[in-house]
Amino acid sequence: MFAGFDYGTSHCAIGVWADKTNAVEIVTLEGDKPLVPSTLHAPKVALKLPRAANRQLLTDAEEFTELRFGEAALAEYLADPTQGYFVKSPKSFLGVAGLSEDIRERFVTVIAAMMANVKRRTDAQMNASVDAVVIGRPVNFQGLGGKNANEQSLMMLEESAQLAGFKQVAFQYEPMAAALEYEARLTSEQQILVVDIGGGTTDCSFVRVGATRRESLDRQADVLGHSGERRGGNDYDQALALYAVMREFGYGDLLKSGLPVPNSYFVDAVSTNDVNAQQRFYSKATRERLEFFAREAIPVDRARRLLEVCEQRATYRVLRGVELAKIALSDAELAHIDFSDIEQGFSVATTGEQLLVSFERLLEHLKSLVDEAIASAGLAPERVYLTGGMAKSRVVREFLVATYPGVSFIDSDHFLSVTEGLTLWSQRLFR
Ligand SMILES: Nc1ncnc2c1ncn2[C@@H]1O[C@H](COP(=O)(O)OP(=O)(O)OP(=O)(O)O)[C@@H](O)[C@H]1O
Ligand SMILES: [Mg+2]
Structure with missing residues (x-):
């Protein structure tokens, strides 16, 4: 089989x-x-x-x-x-x-x-x-x-x-x-631009497809251009986490000395697909710094939550909450993330507006990637075939539709x- x-x-x-x-x-x-x-x-x-x-x-x-x-x-x-x-x-x-x-x-x-x-x-x-x-x-x-x-x-x-x-x-x-x-x-021949936005990667490929190509065993010649990068749904989760959620864990707060709590601890915490970042976040040295912030930050209760994330080894759990909010915000204007296991009664509300702003930079990257695939094929796309979970996001789809007018979009499973x-x-x- x-x-x-x-x-x-x-x-x-x-x-x-x-x-x-x-x-x-x-x-x-x-x-x-x-x-x-x-x-x-x-x-x-x-x-x-x-x-x-x-x-x-x-x-x-x-x-x-x-x-x-x-x-x-x-x-x-x-x-x-x-x-x-x-x-x-x-x-x-x-x-x-x-x-x-x-x-x-x-x-x-x-x-x-x-x-x-x-x-x-x-x-x-x-x-x-x-x-x-x-x-x-x-x-x-x-x-x-x-x-x-x-x-x-x-x-x-x-x-x-x-x-x-x-x-x-x-x-x-x-x-x-x-x-x-x-x-x-298909019954006819077409040149389509496949845009696949998965959890960890985005791939754009211009391909020739059609009934006459179907039986060929070597499809190399039908790949007319491509581009790909190591950004996907996880990065959208991290962007939303840093923009809309980490604030409640002390991101951007100051210490009594007037110095800021360094951003790097928050970036490491949300980088759940980066082994080094996670090792750093769970290291003894980080733990000591977080204990210090939990005494010295103003207000201390937000900084304590980050220490709690470290002690409970809860970075995945936090990011999973953010991911579910990201998915919910595809259809809703508001999504709550329940963090009551971090602190009793603690939850964070995220909005469609925050989603839009936090995705901005990633969508610009997406545009350059699509343009790169188009340039490498030397063809104007007539049809874009969307696939991958992240391409289900309303914000991503609407961005592509607005950026490439006149192109027809094909949705897949x-x-x-x-x-x-x-x-x-x-x-x-x-x-
Ligand atoms: N409705 C939705 N709106 C926004 N994002 C979604 C939705 N459904 C799933 N996702 C996101 O899609 C991503 C997973 O997509 P998919 O299952 O296609 O990835 P994958 O094939 O496992 O990854 P890759 O192709 O990068 O190896 C996750 O980041 C998930 O949060
Ligand atoms: Mg995939």
Whole structure:
């Protein structure tokens, strides 16, 4: 059996090709949902997972069955952030420069475990072993290493997929995959600009699609231009957090001495997809500074909340609250974030206006990225195909519509179009 696997920063989804119906079948991964959040929780910080002689993870070993994934992992972590080991969005760490051998090994194990969980559910649902898989890849992975970031990321993903038990592994660009799903519905030839704004990355690709292209195995020539950057939904969350939420945690406050509480502590706190920033925030040195601010800031109660975030190891929880507010503000003018676990009765109200202002800089980046893809293809876009969760945001969509008048916008299944395309590709590649 063949599968298309969207190993996303925020969510994973997988599809298999069903010969019976001659169509993509999306696998149910958690509860009755096709998407499982890219999270893992282990009861112990040391992550030792037994492997078979061929290095494949043994998914019936106790150490594996103790792991939690997706919403279940998040729930386990939120119940007590000081216990066990929790990871979210390991994809965003893949391209980090200067990874030590230990850390590299740990990430590969984490990703392999997540993939093995997905494979196990897929095999059970299909009543067969899925051995060949096409995994989606962004044009550029997050990380500071440029070309090296991409090579390193692909090697780690491939190794993880093998440890998870996939025997044949291929990659396809995520935006091309999204376009393949659209192509399957086309009778004419079109040049479309795919804009995929996910959790960790934004990819723009100009692609040629059409009924006549469909059977071709080499689609390189149909990628007419592209651009990509390591900014996505997480960055929008952070922007909203700094603009509208961190104020209530003492951002911008002064100390009795008249000096400001340095911004860097707040930036580190909200940078939940930056390992170094999180290490800094939870370090002993930071803790001491935060204790000092909690005595010396005016007013002290706001500064105390930041110390509480540090003591409770609650940065993910804070950012998750902000993310939910961001999503709610897509349809509402006001969203409250409940922080009563940080301080009794404490909540922060966020508004559509704050969302607009906090997104401004990111939307300018988005415009330059879209323009770069247009310039690299040397074509004027007639159609923009929107996909990825962040492109569901009303603010983002309205910005693009206003910035590119005369262009028609095609909406997809923002969360599954990449998976569908990857599965279509797996069928062509492996059949
Ligand atoms: N209705 C919505 N409005 C705004 N943002 C949303 C909405 N729904 C989801 N998101 C955001 O979309 C992002 C996740 O998108 P998606 O699931 O496409 O990412 P991904 O494929 O896992 O990541 P990547 O493609 O970068 O690897 C998150 O930042 C989430 O907050
Ligand atoms: Mg994606």
